[in-house]
Amino acid sequence: MSRTRVHSFAVSLDGFGSGEPQSLEAPFGHAGQRLHTWMFATRFWGPDGSSGVDDALAQQHSVGIGAEIMGSHKFGPPGWQDDPDWRGWWGEDPPFHTPTFVLTHRPRPPLEMAGGTTFHFLDAPVAEALEVAREAAGGLDVRVGGGATVVRDFLAAGLVDHAHVVQVPILLGRGVRLWDGLESLEDTYAIEVVASPSGVVHLLLDRRD
Ligand SMILES: NC(=O)c1ccc[n+]([C@@H]2O[C@H](COP(=O)([O-])OP(=O)(O)OC[C@H]3O[C@@H](n4cnc5c(N)ncnc54)[C@H](OP(=O)(O)O)[C@@H]3O)[C@@H](O)[C@H]2O)c1
Numbered sequence: 001m002s003r004t005r006v007h008s009f010a011v012s013l014d015g016f017g018s019g020e021p022q023s024l025e026a027p028f029g030h031a032g033q034r035l036h037t038w039m040f041a042t043r044f045w046g047p048d049g050s051s052g053v054d055d056a057l058a059q060q061h062s063v064g065i066g067a068e069i070m071g072s073h074k075f076g077p078p079g080w081q082d083d084p085d086w087r088g089w090w091g092e093d094p095p096f097h098t099p100t101f102v103l104t105h106r107p108r109p110p111l112e113m114a115g116g117t118t119f120h121f122l123d124a125p126v127a128e129a130l131e132v133a134r135e136a137a138g139g140l141d142v143r144v145g146g147g148a149t150v151v152r153d154f155l156a157a158g159l160v161d162h163a164h165v166v167q168v169p170i171l172l173g174r175g176v177r178l179w180d181g182l183e184s185l186e187d188t189y190a191i192e193v194v195a196s197p198s199g200v201v202h203l204l205l206d207r208r209d
Contacts (some may be wrong), residue, residue: 002142004089004144004154004159006145006151008057008058008166009151009165010165010168010200011167011168012145012172013170014171014175016148016174017175017176018031018073020079021078022077023077026129030206033107035170037199037201038054038196038198039054039058039166041198042058043053044058045058051199052196060164061143062143065141065142066136066138067098067099067132068142069100069144069150070101070144071102075104075122076088081108085181088119093117094119098116099136099137100119101119101122107121118134125161126157126161148175148176150186151176152180157209158188160205161206163202164203166200167202167203168199169199189203189205189208190207190208191205
């Protein structure tokens with residue numbers, strides 16, 4: 001059975017998955033790169049990186065994944081819908097290598113990129129979007145790639161089977177929150193916590209049967 005997974009989704013100690021304001025120059029707003037420095041330090045990111053627990057968990061990102069779903073703000077800065085030439089932040093060979101579904105209220109025709117990534121633009125409720133992505137994943141799992149709004153919506157709808165959230169020891173104070181409205185999520189998910197020597201804490205959420 002195809003599962004729905006979240007990987008390496010980083011939040012600050014105060015629960016923000018992104019800073020603000022987002023712009024072309026600052027994809028994560030005032031958070032800059034601070035939510036992801038733990039990952040940049042791993043072998044997953046580069047050959048000189050570490051090979052400890054951060055790396056082991058980061059490596060899971062694409063294993064068995066056949067499609068990604070992301071939000072409109074992960075795909076581009078405010079106003080990208082008005083730019084017919086916008087093709088995402090990642091250049092011509094984005095790191096998804098699967099069909100990738102961008103949720104937006106202003107869909108456009110698909111964009112075929114190098115390396116197996118095709119961006120499809122979808123205006124649909126999350127459950128419907130998941131059905132479409134599952135079909136495209138050909139029996140493999142679907143990753144919900146962010147941002148915080150989309151991950152939160154999928155969690156709230158009970159559609160996520162496994163979530164790897166990384167709590168980073170910084171306080172952002174403002175931005176987009178992950179956990180808002182998800183009261184008592186621990187009732188529906190078994191939660192394991194792994195503290196890394198790097199200072200981040202990995203939260204592993206698995207939906208109870
Ligand atoms: N912390 C991490 O690990 C991580 C990972 C990935 C991304 N990020 C960051 O998170 C930020 C973006 O997060 P975010 O929470 O602001 O936004 P987001 O989740 O990327 O996107 C939310 C937007 O997607 C569209 N959307 C969502 N659900 C939809 C649906 N069912 N149907 C149609 N459209 C739908 C809406 O945009 P429209 O109304 O404009 O169409 C909505 O405002 C970025 O800064 C990104 O870099 C962080």
